[in-house]
Amino acid sequence: MDDLAKKTLLYDFYGDMLTDRQRDIFEAYYLNDLSLGEIAEELLISRAGVHDNLKRSEKALVNYETKLKLIDRYLDNKKIMLQILAMTENNDENVIGDIRKIITEFIKNM
């Protein structure tokens, strides 16, 4: 995953934890591709102010993932669900016992 993809994934999961101001600047820069200068002009602050705000937001987002690991868990869970989905593809009743085992383990780890 490239750096931008990582940042937008972090933002998807933890963006609600930022302030409105941090969200506005993060979206302007990373999602709408505005430059630091354009954002600074729009908000009547310095380019350095925009830059500092972005860095603080990124640090906060990384910190949330370090503590809560929602993205890690999401990727793990998705893998398990896709595995079950693949198992159901052939309508073979022999898979039911295996699905049962996987779901039981999944619930235990929730």
Next chain:
Amino acid sequence: MDDLAKKTLLYDFYGDMLTDRQRDIFEAYYLNDLSLGEIAEELLISRAGVHDNLKRSEKALVNYETKLKLIDRYLDNKKIMLQILAMTENNDENVIGDIRKIITEFIKNM
């Protein structure tokens, strides 16, 4: 769910977001059932200081759930997984298509 159960569930999900100090006080009070006075004595601070610290922690935990809704989602997800588990109980191949539908929807909403 009673108030204590709610608070410990919030702590399970978001306790890592608190400071070490907040965690120590929260655990002493809610998990180890020490009194405000006992905690105050132990930490050489006032009872009011312990009380304020607890209130700030509780407010932070509720705030995290308001923003991230991890507990809400956990309870919803658990319900779905238990539903699939129940469907696998009779080893009836007719359930495979339904499991497939539920998992597909689940992945979409992840």
